[in-house]
Amino acid sequence: KAGVTQTPRYLIKTRGQQVTLSCSPISGHRSVSWYQQTPGQGLQFLFEYFSETQRNKGNFPGRFSGRQFSNSRSEMNVSTLELGDSALYLCASSLALTGNTDTQYFGPGTRLTVL
Amino acid sequence: AQKVTQAQTEISVVEKEDVTLDCVYETRDTTYYLFWYKQPPSGELVFLIRRNSFDEQNEISGRYSWNFQKSTSSFNFTITASQVVDSAVYFCALSEPSGNTPLVFGKGTRLSVIA
Numbered sequence: 001k002a003g004v005t006q007t008p009r010y011l012i013k014t015r016g017q018q019v020t021l022s023c024s025p026i027s028g029h030r031s032v033s034w035y036q037q038t039p040g041q042g043l044q045f046l047f048e049y050f051s052e053t054q055r056n057k058g059n060f061p062g063r064f065s066g067r068q069f070s071n072s073r074s075e076m077n078v079s080t081l082e083l084g085d086s087a088l089y090l091c092a093s094s095l096a097l098t099g100n101t102d103t104q105y106f107g108p109g110t111r112l113t114v115l
Numbered sequence: 116a117q118k119v120t121q122a123q124t125e126i127s128v129v130e131k132e133d134v135t136l137d138c139v140y141e142t143r144d145t146t147y148y149l150f151w152y153k154q155p156p157s158g159e160l161v162f163l164i165r166r167n168s169f170d171e172q173n174e175i176s177g178r179y180s181w182n183f184q185k186s187t188s189s190f191n192f193t194i195t196a197s198q199v200v201d202s203a204v205y206f207c208a209l210s211e212p213s214g215n216t217p218l219v220f221g222k223g224t225r226l227s228v229i230a
Contacts, residue, residue, distance in 0.1 A: 031217075033217045033218075035218075042220060042221075042222045042223065043206065043218075043220040043223075045216045045217065045218065045219075048217055056215050056216060056217065058216065090158075090160060092160075092217070092218075094217070096217075101148060101212050103162055103165050104162075104217060104218055105162055106152070106159055106160035106162075107159065108157065108158055108159040109158045111158070
């Protein structure tokens with residue numbers, strides 16, 4: 001079974017631009033979560049989608065948004081990019097049949113650099 | 116509130132040595148799940164183990180073993196006869212079924228195995 005895939009793998013943007021990252025979960029998984037990883041803050045939860053609905057949201061500004069499609073693929077968008085948004089963005093999928101009890105499997109991440 | 120502490124920021128060992136990575140967690144729930152993930156230089160988080168709060172049996176998988184002790188709120192990870200390929204950042208994580216976050220991560224421990 002194919003793992004979680006994320007595109008693109010690397011991205012360079014300038015301040016003020018916006019960016020869209022994509023995540024395809026493992027086949028059959030209905031939950032997709034997004035995390036931001038930075039050297040200073042570590043791994044921080046952004047949001048989780050389940051059956052096209054946002055189920056949980058972390059403590060990030062409204063510039064960070066996401067959505068999930070009927071095939072469970074998910075996108076996250078960051079508008080008005082800031083230098084501090086430079087990070088590795090990781091997507092994870094799980095069956096999530098019973099809330100936060102299932103194992104999350106991660107993709108390779110998208111490394112975003114904001115200049 | 117959920118919290119995971121990995122006090123060891125970096126560990127360096129010589130190949131074939133045993134090494135233990137510490138993880139201490141905080142939770143108010145009686146039902147929760149603990150995880151370990153490995154992050155090699157490529158960036159992808161690789162799932163290693165999931166343990167629920169009602170199962171305190173230690174687990175061994177090849178050179179890897181895990182010691183779960185509820186009395187001390189610890190879930191330590193030991194690598195026996197370490198190899199260079201074990202060099203990575205290792206994360207301990209916690210999830211609560213009723214929580215607002217699928218996973219709360221520790222800051223990670225960077226393990227360097229020297230040949």
